[in-house]
Amino acid sequence: MGLLVPILVLAAVVVFVVASAIRIVPQARRYNIERFGRYHKTLQPGLNLIIPLVDRVNTKLDVREQVYSSDPKPVITEDNLVVAIDTVLYYQITDPRAAAYEVAHYLHAIDQLTVTTLRNLIGSMDLERTLTSRETINTRLREVLDEATGKWGIRVNRVEIKAIDPPTTIKEAMEKQMRAERDKRAAILHAEGARQALILTAEGTRNKQILEAEGHQQAMILEADGEAKALERVFQAVHANDADPKVLAYKYLEMLPRLAEHGNGWFLIPGELTEAVKTVTSAFAADRDVRSPSGAAEAAPPRTIGPVARPQAVQAETAHAAEAARVAVDEARAEVEQATRHVPG
Helix, strand or coil: CCEEEEEHHHHHHHHHHHHHHEEEEECEEEEEEEEEEEEEEEECEEEECCCCCCCEEEEEEECCEEECCCEEEEECCCCCCCCEEEEEEEEEEEHHHHHHHHCCCHHHHHHHHHHHHHHHHCCCCCHHCCCCCCCCHHHHHHHHHHHHHHHHHHEEEEEEEEEEEEEHHHHHHHHHHHHHHHHHHHHHHHHHHHHHHHHHHHHHHHHHHHHHHHHHHHHHHHHHHHHHHHHHHHHHHHHHHCCHHHHHHHHHCCHHHHHHHCCCCCCCCCCCHHHHHHHHHHHHHHHHHHCCCCCCCCCCCCCCCCCCHHHHHHHHHHHHHHHHHHHHHHHHHHHHHHHHHCCCC
């Protein structure tokens, strides 16, 4: 029992010493080792051995690419407007020793350097240029930070401006300006649409009128051609069949009832009417002479008209015949003119 206690104490000391001498570094981590308070080495990922009570781990650093988002910082532009700029920074530790011993609180140092660089850049730009030059600001900011943080063992991969917030009054003015621009573009587009609609309507109306005129012209041409052919066939039939004047006179008288439907009080008696009446009368007289046994024409009994009704009856018959004659002359003249225009040769 007397030896067991020292053995257990010695075993515990050995276990403690061995555990203190072994350091397991995770992947993407770096440990800075100090020996008697002075930097000795940087442990790499895996199993590492150190001297207990002599070496100690000073700092544990993550060498992966990291993202740092700063709070919005007030910056004054060239036209004396205060804007709040929010940035995001992508950086990576390349030298763990320099990051631990060349600068204290490297994130705070990067943040202050970012603010200083932004104030220098934005101070030489007005608000409009600041809002439209984000890429230029990002590139210039990354160059300055990369150059300054290189000796700190840090590489700045990318810098992005998340937001640029102008004052509230400037925002309202910008919104009004944007609204006015949108209204202007909308009015222009509406006017262009109305103008195009009017142009299309006018073109459609013109095409419609052209087509209607062409259709009317074709209809008139076809109608005239039809009338010319009809007249030509009538003339050919008359000349070919050698129509008797009595037939023509009868057809002329047959049209008189239709012609008598028109009238306005003025009338002329054409010579063709008397000739037609004479022809028909002579034809009927000849027929009666042929049919009569005695060879003499039988006279029609005279019409008896009273002394009061006779003048009125004569006047009515005269007006009726004159009206029919006037209409007949008008239509005959029109037909002659059309036949003269359309009959070839």
